[in-house]
Amino acid sequence: MPNEGRDETGWTEERIDRLGKLWQEGSSTAAIGKLLGISKNAVVGKVHRLKLKGRPSPISGGSRSPQPKQKAPPRIYTMEDLSSQTCRWPSGDPQHEDFQFCGRPPTPGKPYCAKHCDAGYATAKPKPKPAS
Numbered sequence: 001m002p003n004e005g006r007d008e009t010g011w012t013e014e015r016i017d018r019l020g021k022l023w024q025e026g027s028s029t030a031a032i033g034k035l036l037g038i039s040k041n042a043v044v045g046k047v048h049r050l051k052l053k054g055r056p057s058p059i060s061g062g063s064r065s066p067q068p069k070q071k072a073p074p075r076i077y078t079m080e081d082l083s084s085q086t087c088r089w090p091s092g093d094p095q096h097e098d099f100q101f102c103g104r105p106p107t108p109g110k111p112y113c114a115k116h117c118d119a120g121y122a123t124a125k126p127k128p129k130p131a132s
């Protein structure tokens with residue numbers, strides 16, 4: 001009878017040795033798990049804990065490893081960066097380090113970019129008094 005509730009932490013030196021050998025031979029984690037009577041995940045976890053060297057991928061040659069896309073972090077405009085060439089619209093919480101300014105090219109003659117000019121005037125607009 002196979003022991004379903006097998007304790008996966010029951011690693012003996014012999015089992016660890018066998019795992020290492022199978023791993024180096026290139027057996028799949030599923031195959032190793034089957035041989036040792038543990039789950040594939042347990043094999044992956046143990047391999048990770050033992051810091052076993054990664055094996056060369058079976059798909060080798062010709063395939064270039066994908067280059068990680070380097071995304072430039074968005075520029076953060078602080079008070080010092082503000083000039084007549086930057087929108088001064090504040091963004092975020094002034095108490096927080098994320099606080100920054102818009103920094104887009106402003107509308108000529110205005111301190112804010114077109115978008116923030118609109119936003120600024122929309123909020124600054126006084127409510128029309130109800131005609132009495």
Ligand SMILES: [Zn+2]
Nearest residue numbers: 087102113116
């Ligand atoms: Zn702006």
